[in-house]
Amino acid sequence: MAMLEMEPQSHLIDLESERRVLSSMLHSEEACIEACNSLQPGDFYSPQHATVFELTRSLYEREVRPTYVELIKEAHTLGMLTSVREAEELTYIAEHYIYDGNIGFWVKKVRDRSRLRKFEAFIRKSYQLLQEESERDVEQVLMAAEEELTNLTALEIDERVDSPEEMARLGYEEVERRFLRYKEIKEKHKGVIPLDGLPTGFYNLDKITLGYKPGDLIILGAQTGHGKTSFALHTANAIAVRGRHNILYLNTEMSRQQIALRWGSILSGIEHERVRSGEINESELSQLLKGYADLMQSGFYSYPCPNLTPEKTISIARKFKAQKGIDMMIIDYIGRMDKQDPRLQEWQVLEQIVKTQKMLAQNLQIAVMCLVQLNPDGSLQGAKRMKNECDLMLKLSPFSKEDLETNPDLQKYDVMPNYQIFVDKNRDGQSGIRIPVFFDLARQTMKDPKRVSV
Amino acid sequence: MDPMDQNAKRLYDSLANLIVNLHLQKDRLSREEMYCLLSVLDMTLLDKEDQGLVQVLREWQAGEPNPEIDEIIKATLLNIDFAKPSALAANVETIRELIRYNEKLGDTRGADEPPPEE
Numbered sequence: 001m002a003m004l005e006m007e008p009q010s011h012l013i014d015l016e017s018e019r020r021v022l023s024s025m026l027h028s029e030e031a032c033i034e035a036c037n038s039l040q041p042g043d044f045y046s047p048q049h050a051t052v053f054e055l056t057r058s059l060y061e062r063e064v065r066p067t068y069v070e071l072i073k074e075a076h077t078l079g080m081l082t083s084v085r086e087a088e089e090l091t092y093i094a095e096h097y098i099y100d101g102n103i104g105f106w107v108k109k110v111r112d113r114s115r116l117r118k119f120e121a122f123i124r125k126s127y128q129l130l131q132e133e134s135e136r137d138v139e140q141v142l143m144a145a146e147e148e149l150t151n152l153t154a155l156e157i158d159e160r161v162d163s164p165e166e167m168a169r170l171g172y173e174e175v176e177r178r179f180l181r182y183k184e185i186k187e188k189h190k191g192v193i194p195l196d197g198l199p200t201g202f203y204n205l206d207k208i209t210l211g212y213k214p215g216d217l218i219i220l221g222a223q224t225g226h227g228k229t230s231f232a233l234h235t236a237n238a239i240a241v242r243g244r245h246n247i248l249y250l251n252t253e254m255s256r257q258q259i260a261l262r263w264g265s266i267l268s269g270i271e272h273e274r275v276r277s278g279e280i281n282e283s284e285l286s287q288l289l290k291g292y293a294d295l296m297q298s299g300f301y302s303y304p305c306p307n308l309t310p311e312k313t314i315s316i317a318r319k320f321k322a323q324k325g326i327d328m329m330i331i332d333y334i335g336r337m338d339k340q341d342p343r344l345q346e347w348q349v350l351e352q353i354v355k356t357q358k359m360l361a362q363n364l365q366i367a368v369m370c371l372v373q374l375n376p377d378g379s380l381q382g383a384k385r386m387k388n389e390c391d392l393m394l395k396l397s398p399f400s401k402e403d404l405e406t407n408p409d410l411q412k413y414d415v416m417p418n419y420q421i422f423v424d425k426n427r428d429g430q431s432g433i434r435i436p437v438f439f440d441l442a443r444q445t446m447k448d449p450k451r452v453s454v
Numbered sequence: 455m456d457p458m459d460q461n462a463k464r465l466y467d468s469l470a471n472l473i474v475n476l477h478l479q480k481d482r483l484s485r486e487e488m489y490c491l492l493s494v495l496d497m498t499l500l501d502k503e504d505q506g507l508v509q510v511l512r513e514w515q516a517g518e519p520n521p522e523i524d525e526i527i528k529a530t531l532l533n534i535d536f537a538k539p540s541a542l543a544a545n546v547e548t549i550r551e552l553i554r555y556n557e558k559l560g561d562t563r564g565a566d567e568p569p570p571e572e
Contacts, residue, residue: 065502070496073492081474084475084479087471095467
């Protein structure tokens with residue numbers, strides 16, 4: 001037992017870096033996001049530091065700016081600050097702050113030391129085992145040690161290898177869950193599709209995709225002026241206003257006022273031009289107020305950001321995931337993101353952005369929708385690479401004049417469809433399908449036209 | 455959260471420690487007084503949203519002392535829930551009214567006083 005109880009070697013303890021991380025969290029939001037995302041209380045050697053980390057993280061998640069003063073108040077309220085000595089320890093941590101903009105370096109130092117301490121504990125445990133049980137099955141001992149070491153070296157906290165049994169059980173449970181839910185919804189709501197993720201806002205798209213799922217990267221391509229933002233806000237309406245889920249909308253082009261006015265038109269059904277010019281009557285004004293009251297109750301968080309970079313999207317998404325529990329992020333649109341490296345060609349930049357967003361979606365378990373601009377011929381720059389990365393690729397385009405005049409199929413709807421969503425890729429289901437939609441340009445709204453018998 | 459300059463940070467840390475020690479060590483401040491002063495410290499040095507509280511406190515300090523009104527203002531300050539901006543705003547308004555009332559009292563007293571003898 002003596003081996004196990006020994007303190008770790010001093011070079012495996014880095015209290016200085018721990019204090020640096022904690023004091024940075026008390027001074028910078030960027031540091032808070034980075035530390036909350038990369039560290040766990042158990043990564044700190046000092047129990048006091050682990051507690052301070054937990055308190056600071058808790059303040060940040062509750063949207064209280066974690067200053068030194070707030071930390072004192074929180075600790076005191078929870079009965080963790082009752083003596084002068086404890087107050088001095090907090091002071092000592094807060095005094096360690098030096099702004100060097102390199103929080104990632106200190107976070108890595110804390111995490112690396114934590115992993116090394118776990119490795120040291122593993123070696124000690126193994127050595128102890130060798131001394132105590134000489135008669136054990138060698139194969140078994142080595143296998144157990146190998147498993148533990150593999151977990152320690154290769155796998156991050158949220159990664160794991162599934163055994164065949166686990167995979168089969170998971171598959172069965174998933175199918176059973178869906179089967180029961182489908183049955184229940186079919187009986188109760190008569191045919192409403194049970195979704196796996198967030199509603200898309202279009203019945204047929206819901207049917208094909210079963211909704212936008214956590215970890216999904218969705219790419220929506222359209223030419224300039226062909227409804228990218230309208231599609232994004234239609235999605236936001238379905239998810240955040242009607243579905244009351246929290247989403248984050250990043251817009252690189254429009255101002256806050258422009259976005260707010262668009263909502264007025266979408267939620268009241270009044271022509272956008274009239275909302276913009278103020279050419280409305282009293283009754284329309286109350287219609288607009290009702291629309292904004294719905295928006296007020298919704299989970300729509302907007303972040304207009306003309307100089308967006310992939311790095312910025314990561315930090316904003318992490319912040320909103322921690323503080324608002326967002327289920328989706330929409331980036332409108334990625335072609336306007338700032339280039340970090342001027343030597344890269346446009347397709348390389350887009351590829352980099354898309355890869356980052358896919359990782360972000362998986363790490364945060366949210367759906368990420370990226371809006372991209374199509375070339376005038378309907379093609380997409382770097383399309384092959386983007387297609388590889390995403391789970392769902394949609395293209396929005398208007399029907400040609402010829403189609404509208406000659407396609408008899410388009411006459412079979414209550415409202416004549418004027419746009420189509422082409423499902424170019426769908427990782428979990430059918431692709432190559434065209435979904436007709438009606439895009440009301442005057443009101444900036446979209447809807448599913450209903451099939452009628454002619 | 456902009457990084458503070460070194461002097462401001464030193465001042466901030468020292469004041470926070472002083473306030474905590476006056477409560478923990480010397481028992482000179484109550485728990486509520488400590489919370490209130492710490493919150494005002496954040497508003498003053500870290501520019502946290504104060505709903506006009508700091509300005510109102512300045513006005514209060516610049517005005518004529520009135521033990522009765524001062525006690526009411528202090529009690530109002532100690533009962534503010536600083537985590538709720540709406541509660542803070544309402545209490546700031548109450549304090550502002552109390553200050554105005556005190557000013558009016560001062561004016562009335564001034565008018566009632568006999569003119570100085572020549």
